Amino acid sequence: MKTYVDGTMGAGGHACAVIGEHLELVTFVGFDVDPLAHAIAPRGARVLELNTVLDNFRAMRFRLDELELNGKVDAILLDLGVSSMHLDSPERGFSFGNDGPLDMRMGPSCAFSAMDVVNEWPEEDIARVIRDYGEEKHWRLIARRICERRAEAPILTTSALVRAIGRVPGVKKGRSGNVHPATRTFQGIRIAVNDELGAIEDAIPAAIDALAPGGRLGVISFHSLEDKIVKDIFRERAGRAPPPDEGPVSAWAPQPEPPPKVVKLITRKPLSADEDEVRENARSRSAKLRVCEKL
Numbered sequence: 219m220k221t222y223v224d225g226t227m228g229a230g231g232h233a234c235a236v237i238g239e240h241l242e243l244v245t246f247v248g249f250d251v252d253p254l255a256h257a258i259a260p261r262g263a264r265v266l267e268l269n270t271v272l273d274n275f276r277a278m279r280f281r282l283d284e285l286e287l288n289g290k291v292d293a294i295l296l297d298l299g300v301s302s303m304h305l306d307s308p309e310r311g312f313s314f315g316n317d318g319p320l321d322m323r324m325g326p327s328c329a330f331s332a333m334d335v336v337n338e339w340p341e342e343d344i345a346r347v348i349r350d351y352g353e354e355k356h357w358r359l360i361a362r363r364i365c366e367r368r369a370e371a372p373i374l375t376t377s378a379l380v381r382a383i384g385r386v387p388g389v390k391k392g393r394s395g396n397v398h399p400a401t402r403t404f405q406g407i408r409i410a411v412n413d414e415l416g417a418i419e420d421a422i423p424a425a426i427d428a429l430a431p432g433g434r435l436g437v438i439s440f441h442s443l444e445d446k447i448v449k450d451i452f453r454e455r456a457g458r459a460p461p462p463d464e465g466p467v468s469a470w471a472p473q474p475e476p477p478p479k480v481v482k483l484i485t486r487k488p489l490s491a492d493e494d495e496v497r498e499n500a501r502s503r504s505a506k507l508r509v510c511e512k513l
C-alpha cells in the first residue's frame with residue numbers, strides 16, 4: 219500500500235495504526251472538519267508525504283484532485299460520526315450527560331448550531347429532524363415540548379434541552395438497559411447540524427472513484443441510517459439493481475438495466491466488534507464495518 223486516505227482522523231487511532239503497520243506507505247492524506255483533530259494529527263516520520271486537510275470528507279473528490287491522487291489511492295477509511303473527544307467535552311455540547319452550551323458542531327464550517335435549530339426552527343422542522351434523523355417514536359410530542367419551553371426562555375444548554383424533552387413514554391430513565399430519553403433527539407439534531415447523511419452520500423461515490431484498481435474502501439457506521447446509505451451505495455456500485463420503490467414489478471414490464479459494476483463487496487454482511495473489543499471500548503458495540511474493493 220502506497221497511498222492511504224483517512225477521511226475521519228479524529229484522535230488519530232486508526233491513522234497511527236495504519237501508518238505503523240504499513241512501512242511501505244508513501245502518502246497519507248487525513249481529513250477532519252474539526253481543527254482539534256488537526257492539532258493532534260499523526261506526524262509519522264516514516265511517511266514521505268503527509269497531507270492533513272481541514273475540510274469535510276464530502277469535498278474528497280476536489281481535494282484529492284488538487285493532490286493529483288484521484289484514481290491512485292490504495293485504501294480509504296471513513297469512521298463516521300462524532301469522536302470520543304466530542305462526546306467527552308461538555309463545551310462541545312454533544313452530550314446529554316454533561317452540561318454545556320448547546321452547540322454540536324463538529325467543525326466551524328457548519329452553517330448553524332444546535333442552539334439555532336432548537337430556538338429558531340419552526341416546530342414542524344424540529345419534529346422532522348427528531349423523526350427522520352433521531353428515529354424517535356415520540357417526535358411530535360418532543361418537538362411540541364421544545365417549542366413550549368423556548369417560548370418561556372431560550373434553550374441554551376444541553377441540560378436545558380434534556381429538561382425540555384422531559385420524560386418520554388415507555389422510557390424509564392436510569393434503568394439499566396434503557397436508553398436515556400434524550401438520546402434519539404440529540405442524535406437527530408446532531409445529524410442535522412452537521413448534515414451527516416448528506417456528507418456520506420456525497421463522499422462514498424467520490425471515495426470509490428478515488429481508488430486505484432484493487433484499492434479498498436472501508437466505512438464504519440454507528441447507526442442504521444448511516445449503514446443503510448453505505449449498504450445501498452456499495453450494492454449499487456457492485457452492479458446490483460436497487461430494490462423497487464413500491465409494490466411488486468410486473469414480469470412483463472421492462473427490467474431496469476443493472477448499473478455498471480465498479481466494485482466487489484468484500485463484506486457481504488457488515489463486521490461487528492467482538493466481545494473483547496466491546497469490553498475494551500463500549501462505544502464499539504454499535505459499530506458496523508463494510509468494505510468494498512475497486513475492480
Ligand SMILES: C[S@@+](CC[C@H](N)C(=O)[O-])C[C@H]1O[C@@H](n2cnc3c(N)ncnc32)[C@H](O)[C@@H]1O
Pocket residue numbers: 225226227228229230231232233249250251252255273274275276297298299300301302324417
Ligand atoms: C469516530 S471519529 C474518528 C476516530 C478516528 N478514526 C480515530 O481512530 O481516532 C470521527 C471523526 O470524523 C470527523 N468527521 C465526521 N464527519 C466528518 C466529515 N463529514 N468530514 C470530515 N470529518 C468528519 C469528526 O470530527 C471526528 O473527529
